[in-house]
Amino acid sequence: MSWNDTEPMVSIRDVYKSFGTLEVLKGISLDVMKGEVICIIGPSGSGKSTLIRCINGLNDIQAGSILVEGQEVNDPELDKLELRKKVGMVFQQYNLFPHKTALENVMMAPIRVLKHDKEIAKKAAIELLCKVGLEDKEKAYPGEMSGGQQQRVAIARSLAMNPDVILFDEVTAALDPETVNEVLLTIKRLAEDGMTCILVTHEMGFAREVADHIYFTDGGLIVEHGNPKNFFENAKDPRTKEFLSQIL
Amino acid sequence: METFYEWFLVLYEDTGINLPFMYDDYDRGRILNGLWATIKLSAICVLFSVIIGMVGAWLQGSPWKVTRRVVNVYIQLFRNTPPLVQLYFFYFAVGILIPRVENDWGGTSPLIDSFGWAVISLSFFAGAFNVEIFRSGIEAVPKSTIEAAKALGFSRLQIYKDITLPLALRVVIPSLNNNLVNLVKTTTLAYAIAVPELLYESNQIWSDNVNVTEMMLFLLIAYFVLVGILVWAMNSWDRSLKIPGFGQ
Amino acid sequence: MKCHPYKTDLPVMLPYKPIETENFGSTIKLWYAVPIVALILGTSAIAQSGSDIRLGAVQTLMRWMPLLLQGFIFNVLISVMAMAIGTGLGAALGIGQLSLNRLVRSSSWLLTQFFRNAPWLVLLFFAMFLLPFEVNIFGIIVPLPDWVKATIGLALPVMANVSEIIRGAVLSLPSGQWEAAESLAYSRRQTLWLIILPQCLKRMLPPWMNLYAILTMATVLASIVGVSEVMTLTGEALAAEGGRPDLLAPFYAFVLLIFFVYCYPIARLTVRLERKFSVIN
Numbered sequence: 012m013s014w015n016d017t018e019p020m021v022s023i024r025d026v027y028k029s030f031g032t033l034e035v036l037k038g039i040s041l042d043v044m045k046g047e048v049i050c051i052i053g054p055s056g057s058g059k060s061t062l063i064r065c066i067n068g069l070n071d072i073q074a075g076s077i078l079v080e081g082q083e084v085n086d087p088e089l090d091k092l093e094l095r096k097k098v099g100m101v102f103q104q105y106n107l108f109p110h111k112t113a114l115e116n117v118m119m120a121p122i123r124v125l126k127h128d129k130e131i132a133k134k135a136a137i138e139l140l141c142k143v144g145l146e147d148k149e150k151a152y153p154g155e156m157s158g159g160q161q162q163r164v165a166i167a168r169s170l171a172m173n174p175d176v177i178l179f180d181e182v183t184a185a186l187d188p189e190t191v192n193e194v195l196l197t198i199k200r201l202a203e204d205g206m207t208c209i210l211v212t213h214e215m216g217f218a219r220e221v222a223d224h225i226y227f228t229d230g231g232l233i234v235e236h237g238n239p240k241n242f243f244e245n246a247k248d249p250r251t252k253e254f255l256s257q258i259l
Numbered sequence: 260m261e262t263f264y265e266w267f268l269v270l271y272e273d274t275g276i277n278l279p280f281m282y283d284d285y286d287r288g289r290i291l292n293g294l295w296a297t298i299k300l301s302a303i304c305v306l307f308s309v310i311i312g313m314v315g316a317w318l319q320g321s322p323w324k325v326t327r328r329v330v331n332v333y334i335q336l337f338r339n340t341p342p343l344v345q346l347y348f349f350y351f352a353v354g355i356l357i358p359r360v361e362n363d364w365g366g367t368s369p370l371i372d373s374f375g376w377a378v379i380s381l382s383f384f385a386g387a388f389n390v391e392i393f394r395s396g397i398e399a400v401p402k403s404t405i406e407a408a409k410a411l412g413f414s415r416l417q418i419y420k421d422i423t424l425p426l427a428l429r430v431v432i433p434s435l436n437n438n439l440v441n442l443v444k445t446t447t448l449a450y451a452i453a454v455p456e457l458l459y460e461s462n463q464i465w466s467d468n469v470n471v472t473e474m475m476l477f478l479l480i481a482y483f484v485l486v487g488i489l490v491w492a493m494n495s496w497d498r499s500l501k502i503p504g505f506g507q
Numbered sequence: 508m509k510c511h512p513y514k515t516d517l518p519v520m521l522p523y524k525p526i527e528t529e530n531f532g533s534t535i536k537l538w539y540a541v542p543i544v545a546l547i548l549g550t551s552a553i554a555q556s557g558s559d560i561r562l563g564a565v566q567t568l569m570r571w572m573p574l575l576l577q578g579f580i581f582n583v584l585i586s587v588m589a590m591a592i593g594t595g596l597g598a599a600l601g602i603g604q605l606s607l608n609r610l611v612r613s614s615s616w617l618l619t620q621f622f623r624n625a626p627w628l629v630l631l632f633f634a635m636f637l638l639p640f641e642v643n644i645f646g647i648i649v650p651l652p653d654w655v656k657a658t659i660g661l662a663l664p665v666m667a668n669v670s671e672i673i674r675g676a677v678l679s680l681p682s683g684q685w686e687a688a689e690s691l692a693y694s695r696r697q698t699l700w701l702i703i704l705p706q707c708l709k710r711m712l713p714p715w716m717n718l719y720a721i722l723t724m725a726t727v728l729a730s731i732v733g734v735s736e737v738m739t740l741t742g743e744a745l746a747a748e749g750g751r752p753d754l755l756a757p758f759y760a761f762v763l764l765i766f767f768v769y770c771y772p773i774a775r776l777t778v779r780l781e782r783k784f785s786v787i788n
Contacts, residue, residue: 067410095412106407110425110502120411123421152503165407172411332542339770340763341724341730344738349761352756444626451731458629471636478629481620486624 012083020045020176020207021066026075028061035061037231038075043176048202049209050218053228054254059211062228063178066209067098080124080175098126099169099177103184107153113140113164114149117171122206125172132171139167159190163197176207183214215258219243227251277470278477286464292426293460294393294481300377301443301485308384308442309401309435312389316427317419319394337387343448345384350376350452377449385442392434396427427498440486457481543764564757571744572761578737580767581654582726585736589658589726593665600666601673607695615670622667627725634660635732657713657729665722674715676707684787713781720770720777727762737762 014020019042026034037113043049048161051059064070067075068084068091077084080097107116117136121127127135140146143163153161162182169177179198183191195217202208202221212218218225219239227248235242235251246252267281280290318330337345354376359367371379400423408418450458458478465474603615622630634656641650680703688698730738741758748754 015263069406069409069450090445092412093416100410102403102407102410104401104403106401106403108408108422108426110429120413123417124412124414128497155503168411266734335771335774336542336763336767339724339774340766341722341727343727344759344762344766347738348756348759354754355752440624442626447626447628448728450628458626458632462632475629475633475637478632479625482626482629483621483624 016045018081019043019078020047020080021209022076023062023066024076024078026062026065026072026077028058028065028070030074035231036065036072039228039231039233041226041233041236043207043209045175045207046092046205047207047223048221049224049225049226050098050222050230051209051211052213052215052218053234057228058231059228060180061102063180063209063211066178067100068094069100085142089162092124096172097175099172099174101162101165101169101179101182103181105153105158105165105185107161107164107168109153112150112152113145113156116153116164117168120168121171136167136171139170140164142170142200143167144193157190158186159193162186162190163195166194166201168195170201176209177201179208179210179212180214183212183213213258215243227254229254276466277473279464279468279470281478282317286467289460289463290457293455293457296374296455297443297446297457297485300374300381300446300449300454301489303378304381304442304446305439307378308346308385308389308439311382311386312393313424315386316393316397319390320397320419333383333386334390337384342381342384342445345449345450346377346380346452349380351375352396373449373452373454377446377452380494381442381445384445387439388438389435392431392438393427395434396431397423399430400426423460429497429502432497432500433495436497439493443486443489444482520682523745543760554782557581564754567748567754568757568761571758574744575737575740575761576765578735578740579769581730583723583735583769584663585654585658585726585729585734586719586723589661589665590722592659593662593722594715596662597666597669598673600670602699604670604674605677605699619667619670619674622663623671625664627661627664628728630663631657631660631728631732634663653732654729654734656732657732660732661722661725661729664725665718668718669715672711672718673707675714676710677703679710680706709784713777713784716777716780720773723770723773724766737765 015069019057021043023039023041024188026039027034028035039058039062040200051062053059055193061070065072066079066084068089074083079094082094084094084157107113111119114133114136117139118129118132121132121135122129138151139147140149143166145160145163145167148156148164150162153164156164165182166177183194186194191214195214198210199217199221200206210222212219222239224236225239225241227234227250229250235246235248237245242251243255246255264282264287267278271277271282280286315330315334318326321327352375354369354371357369357371358371358495360464404422404426405418406420446456447458449456450462453459461474461478466470600615600619603611604619606612606615625633635653638651638656638659641648643649684702684706685698688702693702726736727737727738730742733739741762745751745754747759
């Protein structure tokens with residue numbers, strides 16, 4: 012499967028997903044080009060988190076197709092481990108490994124999964140921790156760090172795998188307002204460096220400032236989408252307008 | 260040293276408290292052999308039963324129903340039948356089927372002797388409990404931490420080895436401690452198949468010297484001390500495994 | 508960057524719950540006994556090949572079954588008696604561990620630890636050898652046959668374990684209960700008997716039932732010290748049949764089977780109760 016930069020990096024077509032009898036995604040389509048920052052917003056239960064978890068294969072889909080760099084995710088013969096080297100993910104609950112220090116958390120996957128040399132991985136990990144502003148927290152354990160710090164380590168951990176696209180699943184929802192900014196700043200810097208990011212978020216200010224494209228989902232469908240300027244100022248669909256009026 | 264031992268002879272003559280394993284070389288040798296056999300038996304069984312527990316807990320997470328069923332049957336059978344009868348079954352019923360080899364004195368002896376059968380039987384007995392203990396520990400690891408590992412591309416075995424087991428271990432140490440203490444106490448059952456462990460040798464001595472009371476008290480104190488040492492070792496191990504910041 | 512030294516608001520790990528997983532289910536799957544039955548039939552079939560003069564192993568087993576079952580009933584009897592005695596003594600010891608009197612508390616604790624750390628078989632020997640063969644109570648001579656001594660010997664570890672169960676259950680109650688009682692001017696004894704212990708009874712039931720299952724399985728130890736119960740009878744039956752090696756597996760497997768059929772439902776019930784009580788609490 013060859014893929015070049017002119018095609019979308021992530022291409023989602025008519026995706027349907029149900030949990031048992033509950034249908035959560037009812038035909039979603041969207042494209043993400045390389046280097047773009049996409050924000051998906053919407054009320055809870057609209058399927059946002061489910062959608063991005065489908066992109067890296069944590070959830071499977073019943074119908075439709077998801078192409079990541081030309082590779083079909085829905086293919087039963089897909090090597091999920093290979094996919095996950097290309098697609099990174101940062102979770103709402105940070106999910107750091109509590110029994111490893113921050114440095115070890117970041118180093119572990121490159122050494123175990125990518126089989127990198129230990130010393131090289133260690134140096135790269137230290138650089139990444141500096142990049143997210145936590146160079147003095149190398150030897151700290153997750154239990155000794157605040158939520159915001161843990162989330163930044165989680166971002167560094169994802170970056171260590173050198174992915175082509177990173178998924179962010181409501182990563183600031185569990186943080187208190189002061190620490191939210193630390194994390195958003197880190198993501199903004201990533202975006203400026205050219206990383207393709209897909210975010211599910213409630214942070215409208217961030218979306219307006221950083222995103223290239225915004226999608227609004229409700230009831231498992233994409234109701235409206237557009238670039239931030241058009242979206243926030245000239246929303247057309249009544250549902251979108253209602254949602255925005257509640258949030259803003 | 261001799262005077263130390265002779266003091267016990269004097270004790271016997273003066274007060275009638277007879278501790279032949281102190282003043283008599285042969286008896287002392289017997290008790291030391293018995294003590295050593297008990298320690299060996301306990302250590303080997305502890306090791307094997309923990310391994311069986313870990314492997315069994317891993318198999319219980321298997322996607323195949325057959326594997327899970329087999330492990331469940333094993334657990335329920337070994338947990339709900341008397342360990343003594345299991346021991347007899349292994350030693351007598353299964354032992355008969357084992358091929359015999361020529362020994363040094365021109366006769367034949369079975370390939371696995373009574374000590375070996377004791378190890379096998381007790382390890383499987385304790386292992387059955389350990390599988391459940393490890394299973395509970397594995398369930399205590401939050402699903403989201405496992406997902407984070409999956410999202411980083413770890414394989415199922417890698418996740419089990421690097422993340423699930425270390426975290427589960429810290430959680431199950433109190434129960435494991437309890438179980439291992441029971442294992443040490445259960446080694447006395449080997450007496451029934453003439454394994455020369457501590458109880459057996461003490462029995463020999465009190466049959467010769469008719470000093471049951473003293474030997475009984477000695478046994479109670481000896482096991483108290485043995486168990487105490489095990490508990491202390493487990494507690495230090497627990498302390499060394501403590502994750503900073505994660506306390507209960 | 509500002510550093511916030513507070514701990515994370517999300518738990519790093521879930522609290523540890525010693526509850527069995529859905530995998531096991533709380534239904535009684537007696538078909539788990541099938542492997543044992545298969546073992547009995549299988550081993551007798553293998554051994555049968557060759558000789559048809561002697562009775563097949565299964566028929567021999569059938570002949571002896573009534574006797575073995577009688578022996579098992581004796582085991583159950585011993586277990587019930589030992590449980591009763593042990594629970595009674597253990598309750599006293601357990602409450603002693605909670606006493607405000609330091610002497611009572613430490614001696615109860617010491618006794619509990621001592622008998623908990625001792626192997627059951629050693630305590631059995633202890634009782635068998637050191638108890639007199641008859642006692643003189645108020646002029647009446649009461650003989651203590653072997654099985655009574657064995658029962659007392661088995662009651663000792665039960666006592667220690669019951670004491671620990673009680674202590675554990677009391678400690679597991681939130682301290683708010685004690686504080687509430689104190690602020691209502693209950694005396695210590697009233698608090699213990701009217702508030703704490705009734706709540707603990709539910710928590711104590713599953714481990715207590717578990718202890719009973721362990722005790723039942725421990726009754727076979729009495730065969731080592733010469734009491735006539737199911738294992739002794741099995742040994743005698745095998746000897747009476749001339750020590751045929753092909754009978755060993757079926758007979759021992761049968762004993763395993765009886766215990767399994769008795770203890771497994773108890774284990775299932777315990778799991779179900781534990782789950783029910785933890786949901787309520």
